[in-house]
């Protein structure tokens with residue numbers, strides 16, 4: 001059987017050319033297990049050389065072909081989102097695993113105590129994702145406000161018809177932005193909103209006086225105040241049991257009928273069914289989402305049928321520069337652990 005499998009070229013393998021399974025087993029560099037790339041699924045071909053300077057990549061698809069022979073080779077697992085599920089079964093199958101490295105800051109998809117119970121560390125890539133994610137938040141706000149996606153489609157298909165009434169946007173300049181979650185990314189959003197002459201409110205567990213002063217933001221201890229007063233509500237919190245479905249029917253009903261909800265955190269922070277209903281009934285004007293559940297959203301999902309929604313496939317960190325730095329940081333963390341050193345970005349619970 002192994003003989004047969006070894007004759008197979010590894011499928012979907014875009015790293016350093018195709019290798020047989022026995023070649024993978026005989027690699028001198030330590031092996032990492034990783035998924036290949038979807039919108040948010042794994043190592044992109046163009047970043048593979050950064051990883052391959054130090055590691056041999058075993059694509060998850062190849063691993064599944066011959067788990068028995070490959071599992072002992074794996075020293076590190078690289079994950080992006082939940083494309084590769086790091087569950088108890090996977091952990092049990094990797095006896096020499098030392099570290100799970102997450103590309104991105106949010107680790108809500110990882111059961112850290114369970115992973116740690118195998119003597120395996122978890123690392124992520126904080127800081128380096130902040131600017132790209134904040135940029136995308138601004139992009140979504142501007143695109144939704146000024147109907148950029150609609151304008152694009154009109155330009156391609158107009159047949160000399162007039163611009164429809166529905167293409168009329170709303171101003172961002174001078175509008176009120178409510179930021180829910182003034183962490184590093186929330187703060188970067190506020191900094192970008194300031195030169196747009198936006199009035200900025202924020203809600204956060206703890207008041208952030210220094211950040212508040214730096215961007216001229218006003219603290220709303222009560223999220224209700226922020227929801228009632230904002231023209232744009234941007235959700236930037238981490239997903240946790242406390243923030244799951246933080247924005248539901250009740251919260252949407254508090255928002256202005258002219259307001260827009262932007263979510264760049266995690267899909268589950270917003271009750272998606274309640275959002276569909278709010279958008280259908282025009283309880284709010286529009287939504288612009290980088291994150292949904294599931295991801296990507298299935299074709300034909302009711303959200304996708306709505307004219308007042310922009311949906312992206314979780315692309316907050318999806319830029320050449322940011323991905324490059326993220327992958328480098330993942331490598332640095334993995335090398336530290338495998339070298340017996342404390343990694344710079346260990347996530348502890």
Ligand SMILES: O=C(O)[C@H](O)CO
Pocket residue numbers: 081103104105106107129265316317
């Ligand atoms: O958590 C993050 O950093 C981004 O959402 C990518 O997962």
